[in-house]
Amino acid sequence: EPEVTQTPSHQVTQMGQEVILRCVPISNHLYFYWYRQILGQKVEFLVSFYNNEISEKSEIFDDQFSVERPDGSNFTLKIRSTKLEDSAMYFCASATGYEQYFGPGTRLTVT
Amino acid sequence: AQTVTQSQPEMSVQEAETVTLSCTYDTSENNYYLFWYKQPPSRQMILVIRQEAYKQQNATENRFSVNFQKAAKSFSLKISDSQLGDTAMYFCAFMKQSPGGKLIFGQGTELSVKP
Numbered sequence: 500e501p502e503v504t505q506t507p508s509h510q511v512t513q514m515g516q517e518v519i520l521r522c523v524p525i526s527n528h529l530y531f532y533w534y535r536q537i538l539g540q541k542v543e544f545l546v547s548f549y550n551n552e553i554s555e556k557s558e559i560f561d562d563q564f565s566v567e568r569p570d571g572s573n574f575t576l577k578i579r580s581t582k583l584e585d586s587a588m589y590f591c592a593s594a595t596g597y598e599q600y601f602g603p604g605t606r607l608t609v610t
Numbered sequence: 611a612q613t614v615t616q617s618q619p620e621m622s623v624q625e626a627e628t629v630t631l632s633c634t635y636d637t638s639e640n641n642y643y644l645f646w647y648k649q650p651p652s653r654q655m656i657l658v659i660r661q662e663a664y665k666q667q668n669a670t671e672n673r674f675s676v677n678f679q680k681a682a683k684s685f686s687l688k689i690s691d692s693q694l695g696d697t698a699m700y701f702c703a704f705m706k707q708s709p710g711g712k713l714i715f716g717q718g719t720e721l722s723v724k725p
Contacts, residue, residue: 601655
């Protein structure tokens with residue numbers, strides 16, 4: 500069964516550094532998403548992406564964040580200058596319509 | 611704005627028993643989708659069940675079923691014959707009926723199934 504994959508599974512970075520989180524969505528899906536879950540809290544929407552552009556973004560998704568689909572298969576989330584409060588689990592999801600399928604997540608730790 | 615509320619932070623159930631997890635939501639939309647996602651200790655988000663708001667019939671998936679009360683804006687999940695593998699965090703989520711729409715999650719209910 501096709502699945503969403505994410506790399507790396509765990510990323511440790513120093514405050515102020517740039518990180519890129521990578522996702523490979525399910526191949527025939529059209530809609531792509533990033534969500535964030537701070538430990539012990541609910542899952543929060545960051546951004547949605549369709550037809551090579553951002554469809555919607557949340558208040559969390561400020562100028563430090565960007566997304567890209569560089570080659571038709573990968574979908575990346577870049578954080579330009581990480582802060583301590585960016586430490587969280589980041590989930591990628593993809594969908595053809597209404598059912599979103601999630602990847603296993605990347606745990607980002609900012610020290 | 612839409613909100614999703616899960617008022618039970620933790621629940622426990624004996625193996626083979628039935629448990630119901632509660633979820634309420636607030637929206638002015640008439641057409642939308644509701645979901646339950648399971649998050650085991652691995653933290654993977656797994657879709658359990660989906661309900662379309664325009665359907666009166668409650669969705670079922672094997673041991674999982676929902677009680678969807680549109681007027682009351684209530685969407686509970688019933689797990690029958692609970693198994694140890696059902697131990698997980700369960701999130702209720704709302705989505706407007708718009709392809710590519712975002713999921714809005716509740717705070718989650720941590721379910722423990724005891725042998």
